[in-house]
Amino acid sequence: MSGVRAVRISIESACEKQVHEVGLDGTETYLPPLSMSQNLARLAQRIDFSQGSGSEEEEAAGTEGDAQEWPGAGSSADQDDEEGVVKFQPSLWPWDSVRNNLRSALTEMCVLYDVLSIVRDKKFMTLDPVSQDALPPKQNPQTLQLISKKKSLAGAAQILLKGAERLTKSVTENQENKLQRDFNSELLRLRQHWKLRKVGDKILGDLSYRSAGSLFPHHGTFEVIKNTDLDLDKKIPEDYCPLDVQIPSDLEGSAYIKVSIQKQAPDIGDLGTVNLFKRPLPKSKPGSPHWQTKLEAAQNVLLCKEIFAQLSREAVQIKSQVPHIVVKNQIISQPFPSLQLSISLCHSSNDKKSQKFATEKQCPEDHLYVLEHNLHLLIREFHKQTLSSIMMPHPASAPFGHKRMRLSGPQAFDKNEINSLQSSEGLLEKIIKQAKHIFLRSRAAATIDSLASRIEDPQIQAHWSNINDVYESSVKVLITSQGYEQICKSIQLQLNIGVEQIRVVHRDGRVITLSYQEQELQDFLLSQMSQHQVHAVQQLAKVMGWQVLSFSNHVGLGPIESIGNASAITVASPSVRNGPESGSKIMVQFPRNQCKDLPKSDVLQDNKWSHLRGPFKEVQWNKMEGRNFVYKMELLMSALSPCLL
Amino acid sequence: MGVTCVSQMPVAEGKSVQQTVELLTRKLEMLGAEKQGTFCVDCETYHTAASTLGSQGWSAMVRSQLTATSTSQVQVILLPQPSQVAGIIGQTGKLMYVMHNSEYPLSCFALFENGPCLIADTNFDVLMVKLKGFFQSAKASKIETRGTRYQYCDFLVKVGTVTMGPSARGISVEVEYGPCVVASDCWSLLLEFLQSFLGSHTPGAPAVFGNRHDAVYGPADTMVQYMELFNKIRKQQQVPVAGIR
Numbered sequence: 001m002s003g004v005r006a007v008r009i010s011i012e013s014a015c016e017k018q019v020h021e022v023g024l025d026g027t028e029t030y031l032p033p034l035s036m037s038q039n040l041a042r043l044a045q046r047i048d049f050s051q052g053s054g055s056e057e058e059e060a061a062g063t064e065g066d067a068q069e070w071p072g073a074g075s076s077a078d079q080d081d082e083e084g085v086v087k088f089q090p091s092l093w094p095w096d097s098v099r100n101n102l103r104s105a106l107t108e109m110c111v112l113y114d115v116l117s118i119v120r121d122k123k124f125m126t127l128d129p130v131s132q133d134a135l136p137p138k139q140n141p142q143t144l145q146l147i148s149k150k151k152s153l154a155g156a157a158q159i160l161l162k163g164a165e166r167l168t169k170s171v172t173e174n175q176e177n178k179l180q181r182d183f184n185s186e187l188l189r190l191r192q193h194w195k196l197r198k199v200g201d202k203i204l205g206d207l208s209y210r211s212a213g214s215l216f217p218h219h220g221t222f223e224v225i226k227n228t229d230l231d232l233d234k235k236i237p238e239d240y241c242p243l244d245v246q247i248p249s250d251l252e253g254s255a256y257i258k259v260s261i262q263k264q265a266p267d268i269g270d271l272g273t274v275n276l277f278k279r280p281l282p283k284s285k286p287g288s289p290h291w292q293t294k295l296e297a298a299q300n301v302l303l304c305k306e307i308f309a310q311l312s313r314e315a316v317q318i319k320s321q322v323p324h325i326v327v328k329n330q331i332i333s334q335p336f337p338s339l340q341l342s343i344s345l346c347h348s349s350n351d352k353k354s355q356k357f358a359t360e361k362q363c364p365e366d367h368l369y370v371l372e373h374n375l376h377l378l379i380r381e382f383h384k385q386t387l388s389s390i391m392m393p394h395p396a397s398a399p400f401g402h403k404r405m406r407l408s409g410p411q412a413f414d415k416n417e418i419n420s421l422q423s424s425e426g427l428l429e430k431i432i433k434q435a436k437h438i439f440l441r442s443r444a445a446a447t448i449d450s451l452a453s454r455i456e457d458p459q460i461q462a463h464w465s466n467i468n469d470v471y472e473s474s475v476k477v478l479i480t481s482q483g484y485e486q487i488c489k490s491i492q493l494q495l496n497i498g499v500e501q502i503r504v505v506h507r508d509g510r511v512i513t514l515s516y517q518e519q520e521l522q523d524f525l526l527s528q529m530s531q532h533q534v535h536a537v538q539q540l541a542k543v544m545g546w547q548v549l550s551f552s553n554h555v556g557l558g559p560i561e562s563i564g565n566a567s568a569i570t571v572a573s574p575s576v577r578n579g580p581e582s583g584s585k586i587m588v589q590f591p592r593n594q595c596k597d598l599p600k601s602d603v604l605q606d607n608k609w610s611h612l613r614g615p616f617k618e619v620q621w622n623k624m625e626g627r628n629f630v631y632k633m634e635l636l637m638s639a640l641s642p643c644l645l
Numbered sequence: 646m647g648v649t650c651v652s653q654m655p656v657a658e659g660k661s662v663q664q665t666v667e668l669l670t671r672k673l674e675m676l677g678a679e680k681q682g683t684f685c686v687d688c689e690t691y692h693t694a695a696s697t698l699g700s701q702g703w704s705a706m707v708r709s710q711l712t713a714t715s716t717s718q719v720q721v722i723l724l725p726q727p728s729q730v731a732g733i734i735g736q737t738g739k740l741m742y743v744m745h746n747s748e749y750p751l752s753c754f755a756l757f758e759n760g761p762c763l764i765a766d767t768n769f770d771v772l773m774v775k776l777k778g779f780f781q782s783a784k785a786s787k788i789e790t791r792g793t794r795y796q797y798c799d800f801l802v803k804v805g806t807v808t809m810g811p812s813a814r815g816i817s818v819e820v821e822y823g824p825c826v827v828a829s830d831c832w833s834l835l836l837e838f839l840q841s842f843l844g845s846h847t848p849g850a851p852a853v854f855g856n857r858h859d860a861v862y863g864p865a866d867t868m869v870q871y872m873e874l875f876n877k878i879r880k881q882q883q884v885p886v887a888g889i890r
Contacts, residue, residue: 409766412749412864414646 011098183226186243186289190224194295205245207299209306213383216306222247222295245291251298253349257307259371259431261439262340301347307379307427308345314428324428331428335436336516343375343431374434374470378427434470436499440516441473444497447521448477451529457481457628458529458536473497477525479532481630487543488536488630491528523580530580534567536630537576541569544637574636575616584629587616588640647801647823648831648862650839651870652848653877654804654816662806662813669804669818670793672842678797684805686817687789688744688875691773691780741780742875743773744868754868762865785810788875790817799823800838807878815878817871818843826861828854 017030034042118125187203190196196205208220223246308329315324315331324333330344385391390403398406404421407413413421425433445462452460461478468474479491492507502514502521514520531553541548548569555568555577566579578584619636626632657665674680744754753769756762763769773780792805801821807814820839825831832850839847852873853866 409751409753409768410764412646412752412754412764414748415750418751 009102183242186241187224189289190243190245190291193292196224205295207247207251207295208302209299209383212380213385213387214306215386216302216309218302218305220248220251220299220302222298241289241291243291245294247294247298251301253301253347254297255301255304255345255347257304257372257375258342258344258346259368259375259435260342260366261368261435262342262366263338303376303379304345304347307375308343310379310382310426311343311375311428311431314426318426318428320429333428333432335432335439339439341432341435368435368438370438371431371435375427375431378430382427433499436516437471437473437497440499440502441497443518444475444495444502444521447518448475448525451522451525455529458532460525460529471499479525479529481532481536481628483628484536484540484630487539488532490535490539491532493528526580530578531567533578533584533629534569534576537569537574537633540630540633540637544634544641546637546641574619574633574640576633584621586619586621586633586636588619588636589616590614646826646862646864647799647821648825648828648835649819649821649867649870650835650848650851651817651819651867651874652839652843652846652851653874654818654843654846656816662816666792666804666806666816669816669842670795673795673797673802673804676797676842678795678800678802681794681796683747683791684794684803685747685789685791686744686805686871687787688742688872690783690786691741691743692783693739693741694779694781740783742872743770744871746864746868746871749864752864754865756865756868756872758872762868764865788814788879790871792817802842807875809879815881817874819867819871821867827859828862829859 017033019028020031021029023029115125119127187196190205194205194207195211196203198204203224205222205224206220207222208214208216208218210216210220225244225246227242227244308331311331312326315326315333320333322334324331326332329347330342332340332342335341386400391401394400394403394406402421405418408418408421445464448460448462452462458479458481461480463476463478465474465476474497475495477493477495478489479493481488490507494505496503496505500516502516504512504514504524506512512524514524534551534553538548538551540546550568550570552569553567555566557568566577568577569575575587575589576584577586621632624632624636626635654665654669656662657668660668740758742754742756742758744756746752746754751766753765753767754762755765755769765772788807788809790805790807792803795802795804799822801819801823803817803819803821805817805819807817818839820835822831822835822838825834832854836847836850851870853869
């Protein structure tokens with residue numbers, strides 16, 4: 001054995017300390033190893049004191065036998081000593097099992113080595129390959145996996161399919177229930193939006209505005225009926241509803257109030273023949289049931305009828321300078337001469353015939369939506385007034401009306417007080433005033449815009465105010481020259497457009513009232529533009545250091561202007577006369593010695609007199625360079641001013 | 646409502662009522678007054694019927710009638726007179742006057758001679774119809790004055806012909822000074838104005854002013870003055886017959 005190379009054997013003890021606890025971060029807490037006394041106690045507990053010393057002898061004999069077999073592979077030096085000791089070995093030592101394992105491992109290895117050496121010779125032993133089943137191809141394990149997965153998935157699928165079946169069944173049941181929806185649940189939905197009451201065995205509803213304060217005598221009742229024309233054999237239509245509403249026949253269809261302003265006077269034969277353009281119905285909320293749209297349309301028709309009834313009553317009763325004409329479904333009045341305001345109730349039914357036309361025509365362009373909207377607002381305001389605290393509550397014995405009117409009898413009010421109580425303006429008057437204002441405003445805007453596009457030299461700018469009243473708007477008009485805005489800003493006008501007049505406030509404090517005539521505004525603006533030119537020259541002279549000799553806003557000399565007055569300014573040398581119609585006339589003075597046609601006088605002999613200023617000559621203004629009047633003036637003045645080196 | 650003075654203008658010598666009215670209106674127009682429509686004040690007389698039920702029964706009956714109609718709104722102005730209550734109940738022959746004034750178009754006045762004056766709304770007339778059992782209308786008792794209404798700055802002048810049935814009995818002149826409501830403060834001003842166009846026929850201070858000269862003047866006082874005027878004219882029944890030609 002000593003010739004054989006030694007094999008290194010690593011020996012590792014089992015874990016020295018037992019793990020008491022593993023912390024959350026992986027640290028191990030070890031149990032403290034047993035001390036000597038503890039170990040001894042543990043071993044002592046193992047000793048079975050009941051057995052005699054015979055067992056000890058047996059044990060001793062057992063160990064002797066083991067000791068003999070011990071090869072002592074690790075330490076050859078101790079071998080001889082150990083043999084001697086082997087015979088007398090009183091107790092087992094801890095490395096005994098290790099020794100046994102090593103011995104058996106050695107034996108095995110030796111046997112293997114021997115067998116391999118014999119097999120190598122092939123004389124006495126040969127290796128015979130063991131027949132094995134052919135190795136399955138690489139996919140085989142995967143197919144197996146696939147099959148097993150499929151099976152497991154099929155099991156899961158089965159469960160899911162069962163569940164899905166159950167769900168579909170319940171959904172279809174629900175669908176069927178929905179289609180055969182309860183009449184009562186639908187009725188409940190209807191009650192959430194509309195007032196219903198039961199009269200006998202009929203269910204009636206109220207779609208009028210009476211509860212909101214209206215005094216219109218229309219009853220506005222609709223009936224709720226069960227929809228029983230359901231054919232169970234055929235497929236149930238999607239929009240099937242077990243409930244149907246029957247609205248009064250005069251509220252069917254859709255209506256709107258058309259308010260328009262026309263310029264031409266009406267032809268007597270044309271009255272009452274308003275084209276009923278069917279306005280496309282406002283889109284109802286998606287998902288709202290058909291009865292809701294039907295009832296809302298009917299309510300709109302009722303409101304339009306009430307508005308028109310109120311307007312026509314006022315048109316007939318109220319005395320005004322120009323009487324209003326009420327023909328069939330149209331009210332015509334003349335807010336301004338040559339202007340016609342027509343308010344008409346357009347009620348179109350839902351016949352199939354009219355629907356054909358509806359797709360062709362669209363809403364007319366002259367319909368003023370603002371006024372229609374305002375009419376709706378005004379009638380609602382009127383409704384609210386009847387419910388306000390000055391009207392309600394009222395004693396049962398008193399007539400319906402304003403609270404103070406009830407006291408007018410007992411407190412002996414005279415006519416002035418009674419008049420002050422009664423509301424001054426009716427719906428028609430208010431709408432006419434609003435229409436007048438709208439028309440005046442649009443016309444003023446058109447006038448200013450046309451002037452701005454037509455005349456380029458002094459520019460006209462209009463800044464409209466965002467905050468307007470129904471009866472008043474305002475606009476600030478500035479007249480400037482391009483490039484000289486900072487110098488020439490003397491013409492700034494504030495126009496307040498009212499119902500019948502336009503009030504102009506000038507920057508210099510003058511207040512002028514213009515009538516509704518369009519020509520007045522135009523003339524006024526033209527005259528302001530002409531004055532601006534002359535003002536501009538004045539400012540320019542100041543800037544350029546020229547002396548202003550005379551300045552007049554309204555000059556009495558020269559050709560008469562048809563609009564406004566001409567204004568003139570004389571600066572040392574160039575002299576300007578500007579009128580709104582005649583345009584501008586600029587004259588320049590030359591010194592006497594440059595004038596050829598001046599007669600020489602005998603009195604003035606000295607040469608110095610020839611440097612005085614001589615007669616004026618007109619400048620050909622259209623040949624001057626410059627994009628606007630002020631620019632041209634500046635060039636002229638700079639050309640004429642002497643350069644001092 | 647300002648302080649008002651109601652007086653009678655005697656018919657001029659040798660002229661009819663109509664002519665005197667015309668004279669007066671011409672004078673007013675020369676002063677500078679502008680015509681502002683017409684006016685009318687009328688008066689009906691009722692006397693309380695003899696009550697067979699006694700005082701309590703009558704008031705209970707009246708109460709039930711009032712609740713049955715219940716359409717009239719009333720406001721009572723009590724003039725400080727002692728025997729008002731006693732005057733209403735039980736005594737026969739007491740006269741009640743129901744008057745209307747176009748200046749207060751929605752009101753109706755009911756008054757007793759020295760008693761309370763009631764201001765109600767026009768439904769009071771309907772109520773009177775229901776109270777036919779207790780208030781009987783005197784025969785041919787309706788008296789009224791109609792004429793033109795003139796405005797002269799702060800003064801409102803009404804010159805009217807008093808008629809009873811078809812015949813004209815006299816002329817009533819009413820002058821109201823709008824800005825003032827206390828009689829004693831403006832009586833001298835009123836007097837001066839009356840003198841300017843009535844001349845010698847200017848009346849003295851009305852009795853109503855004497856009673857409550859520091860209190861606020863009200864429409865009821867005007868109606869009392871009219872009632873006194875009408876009574877006076879009624880008593881003058883015989884005289885105008887000779888005057889009219």
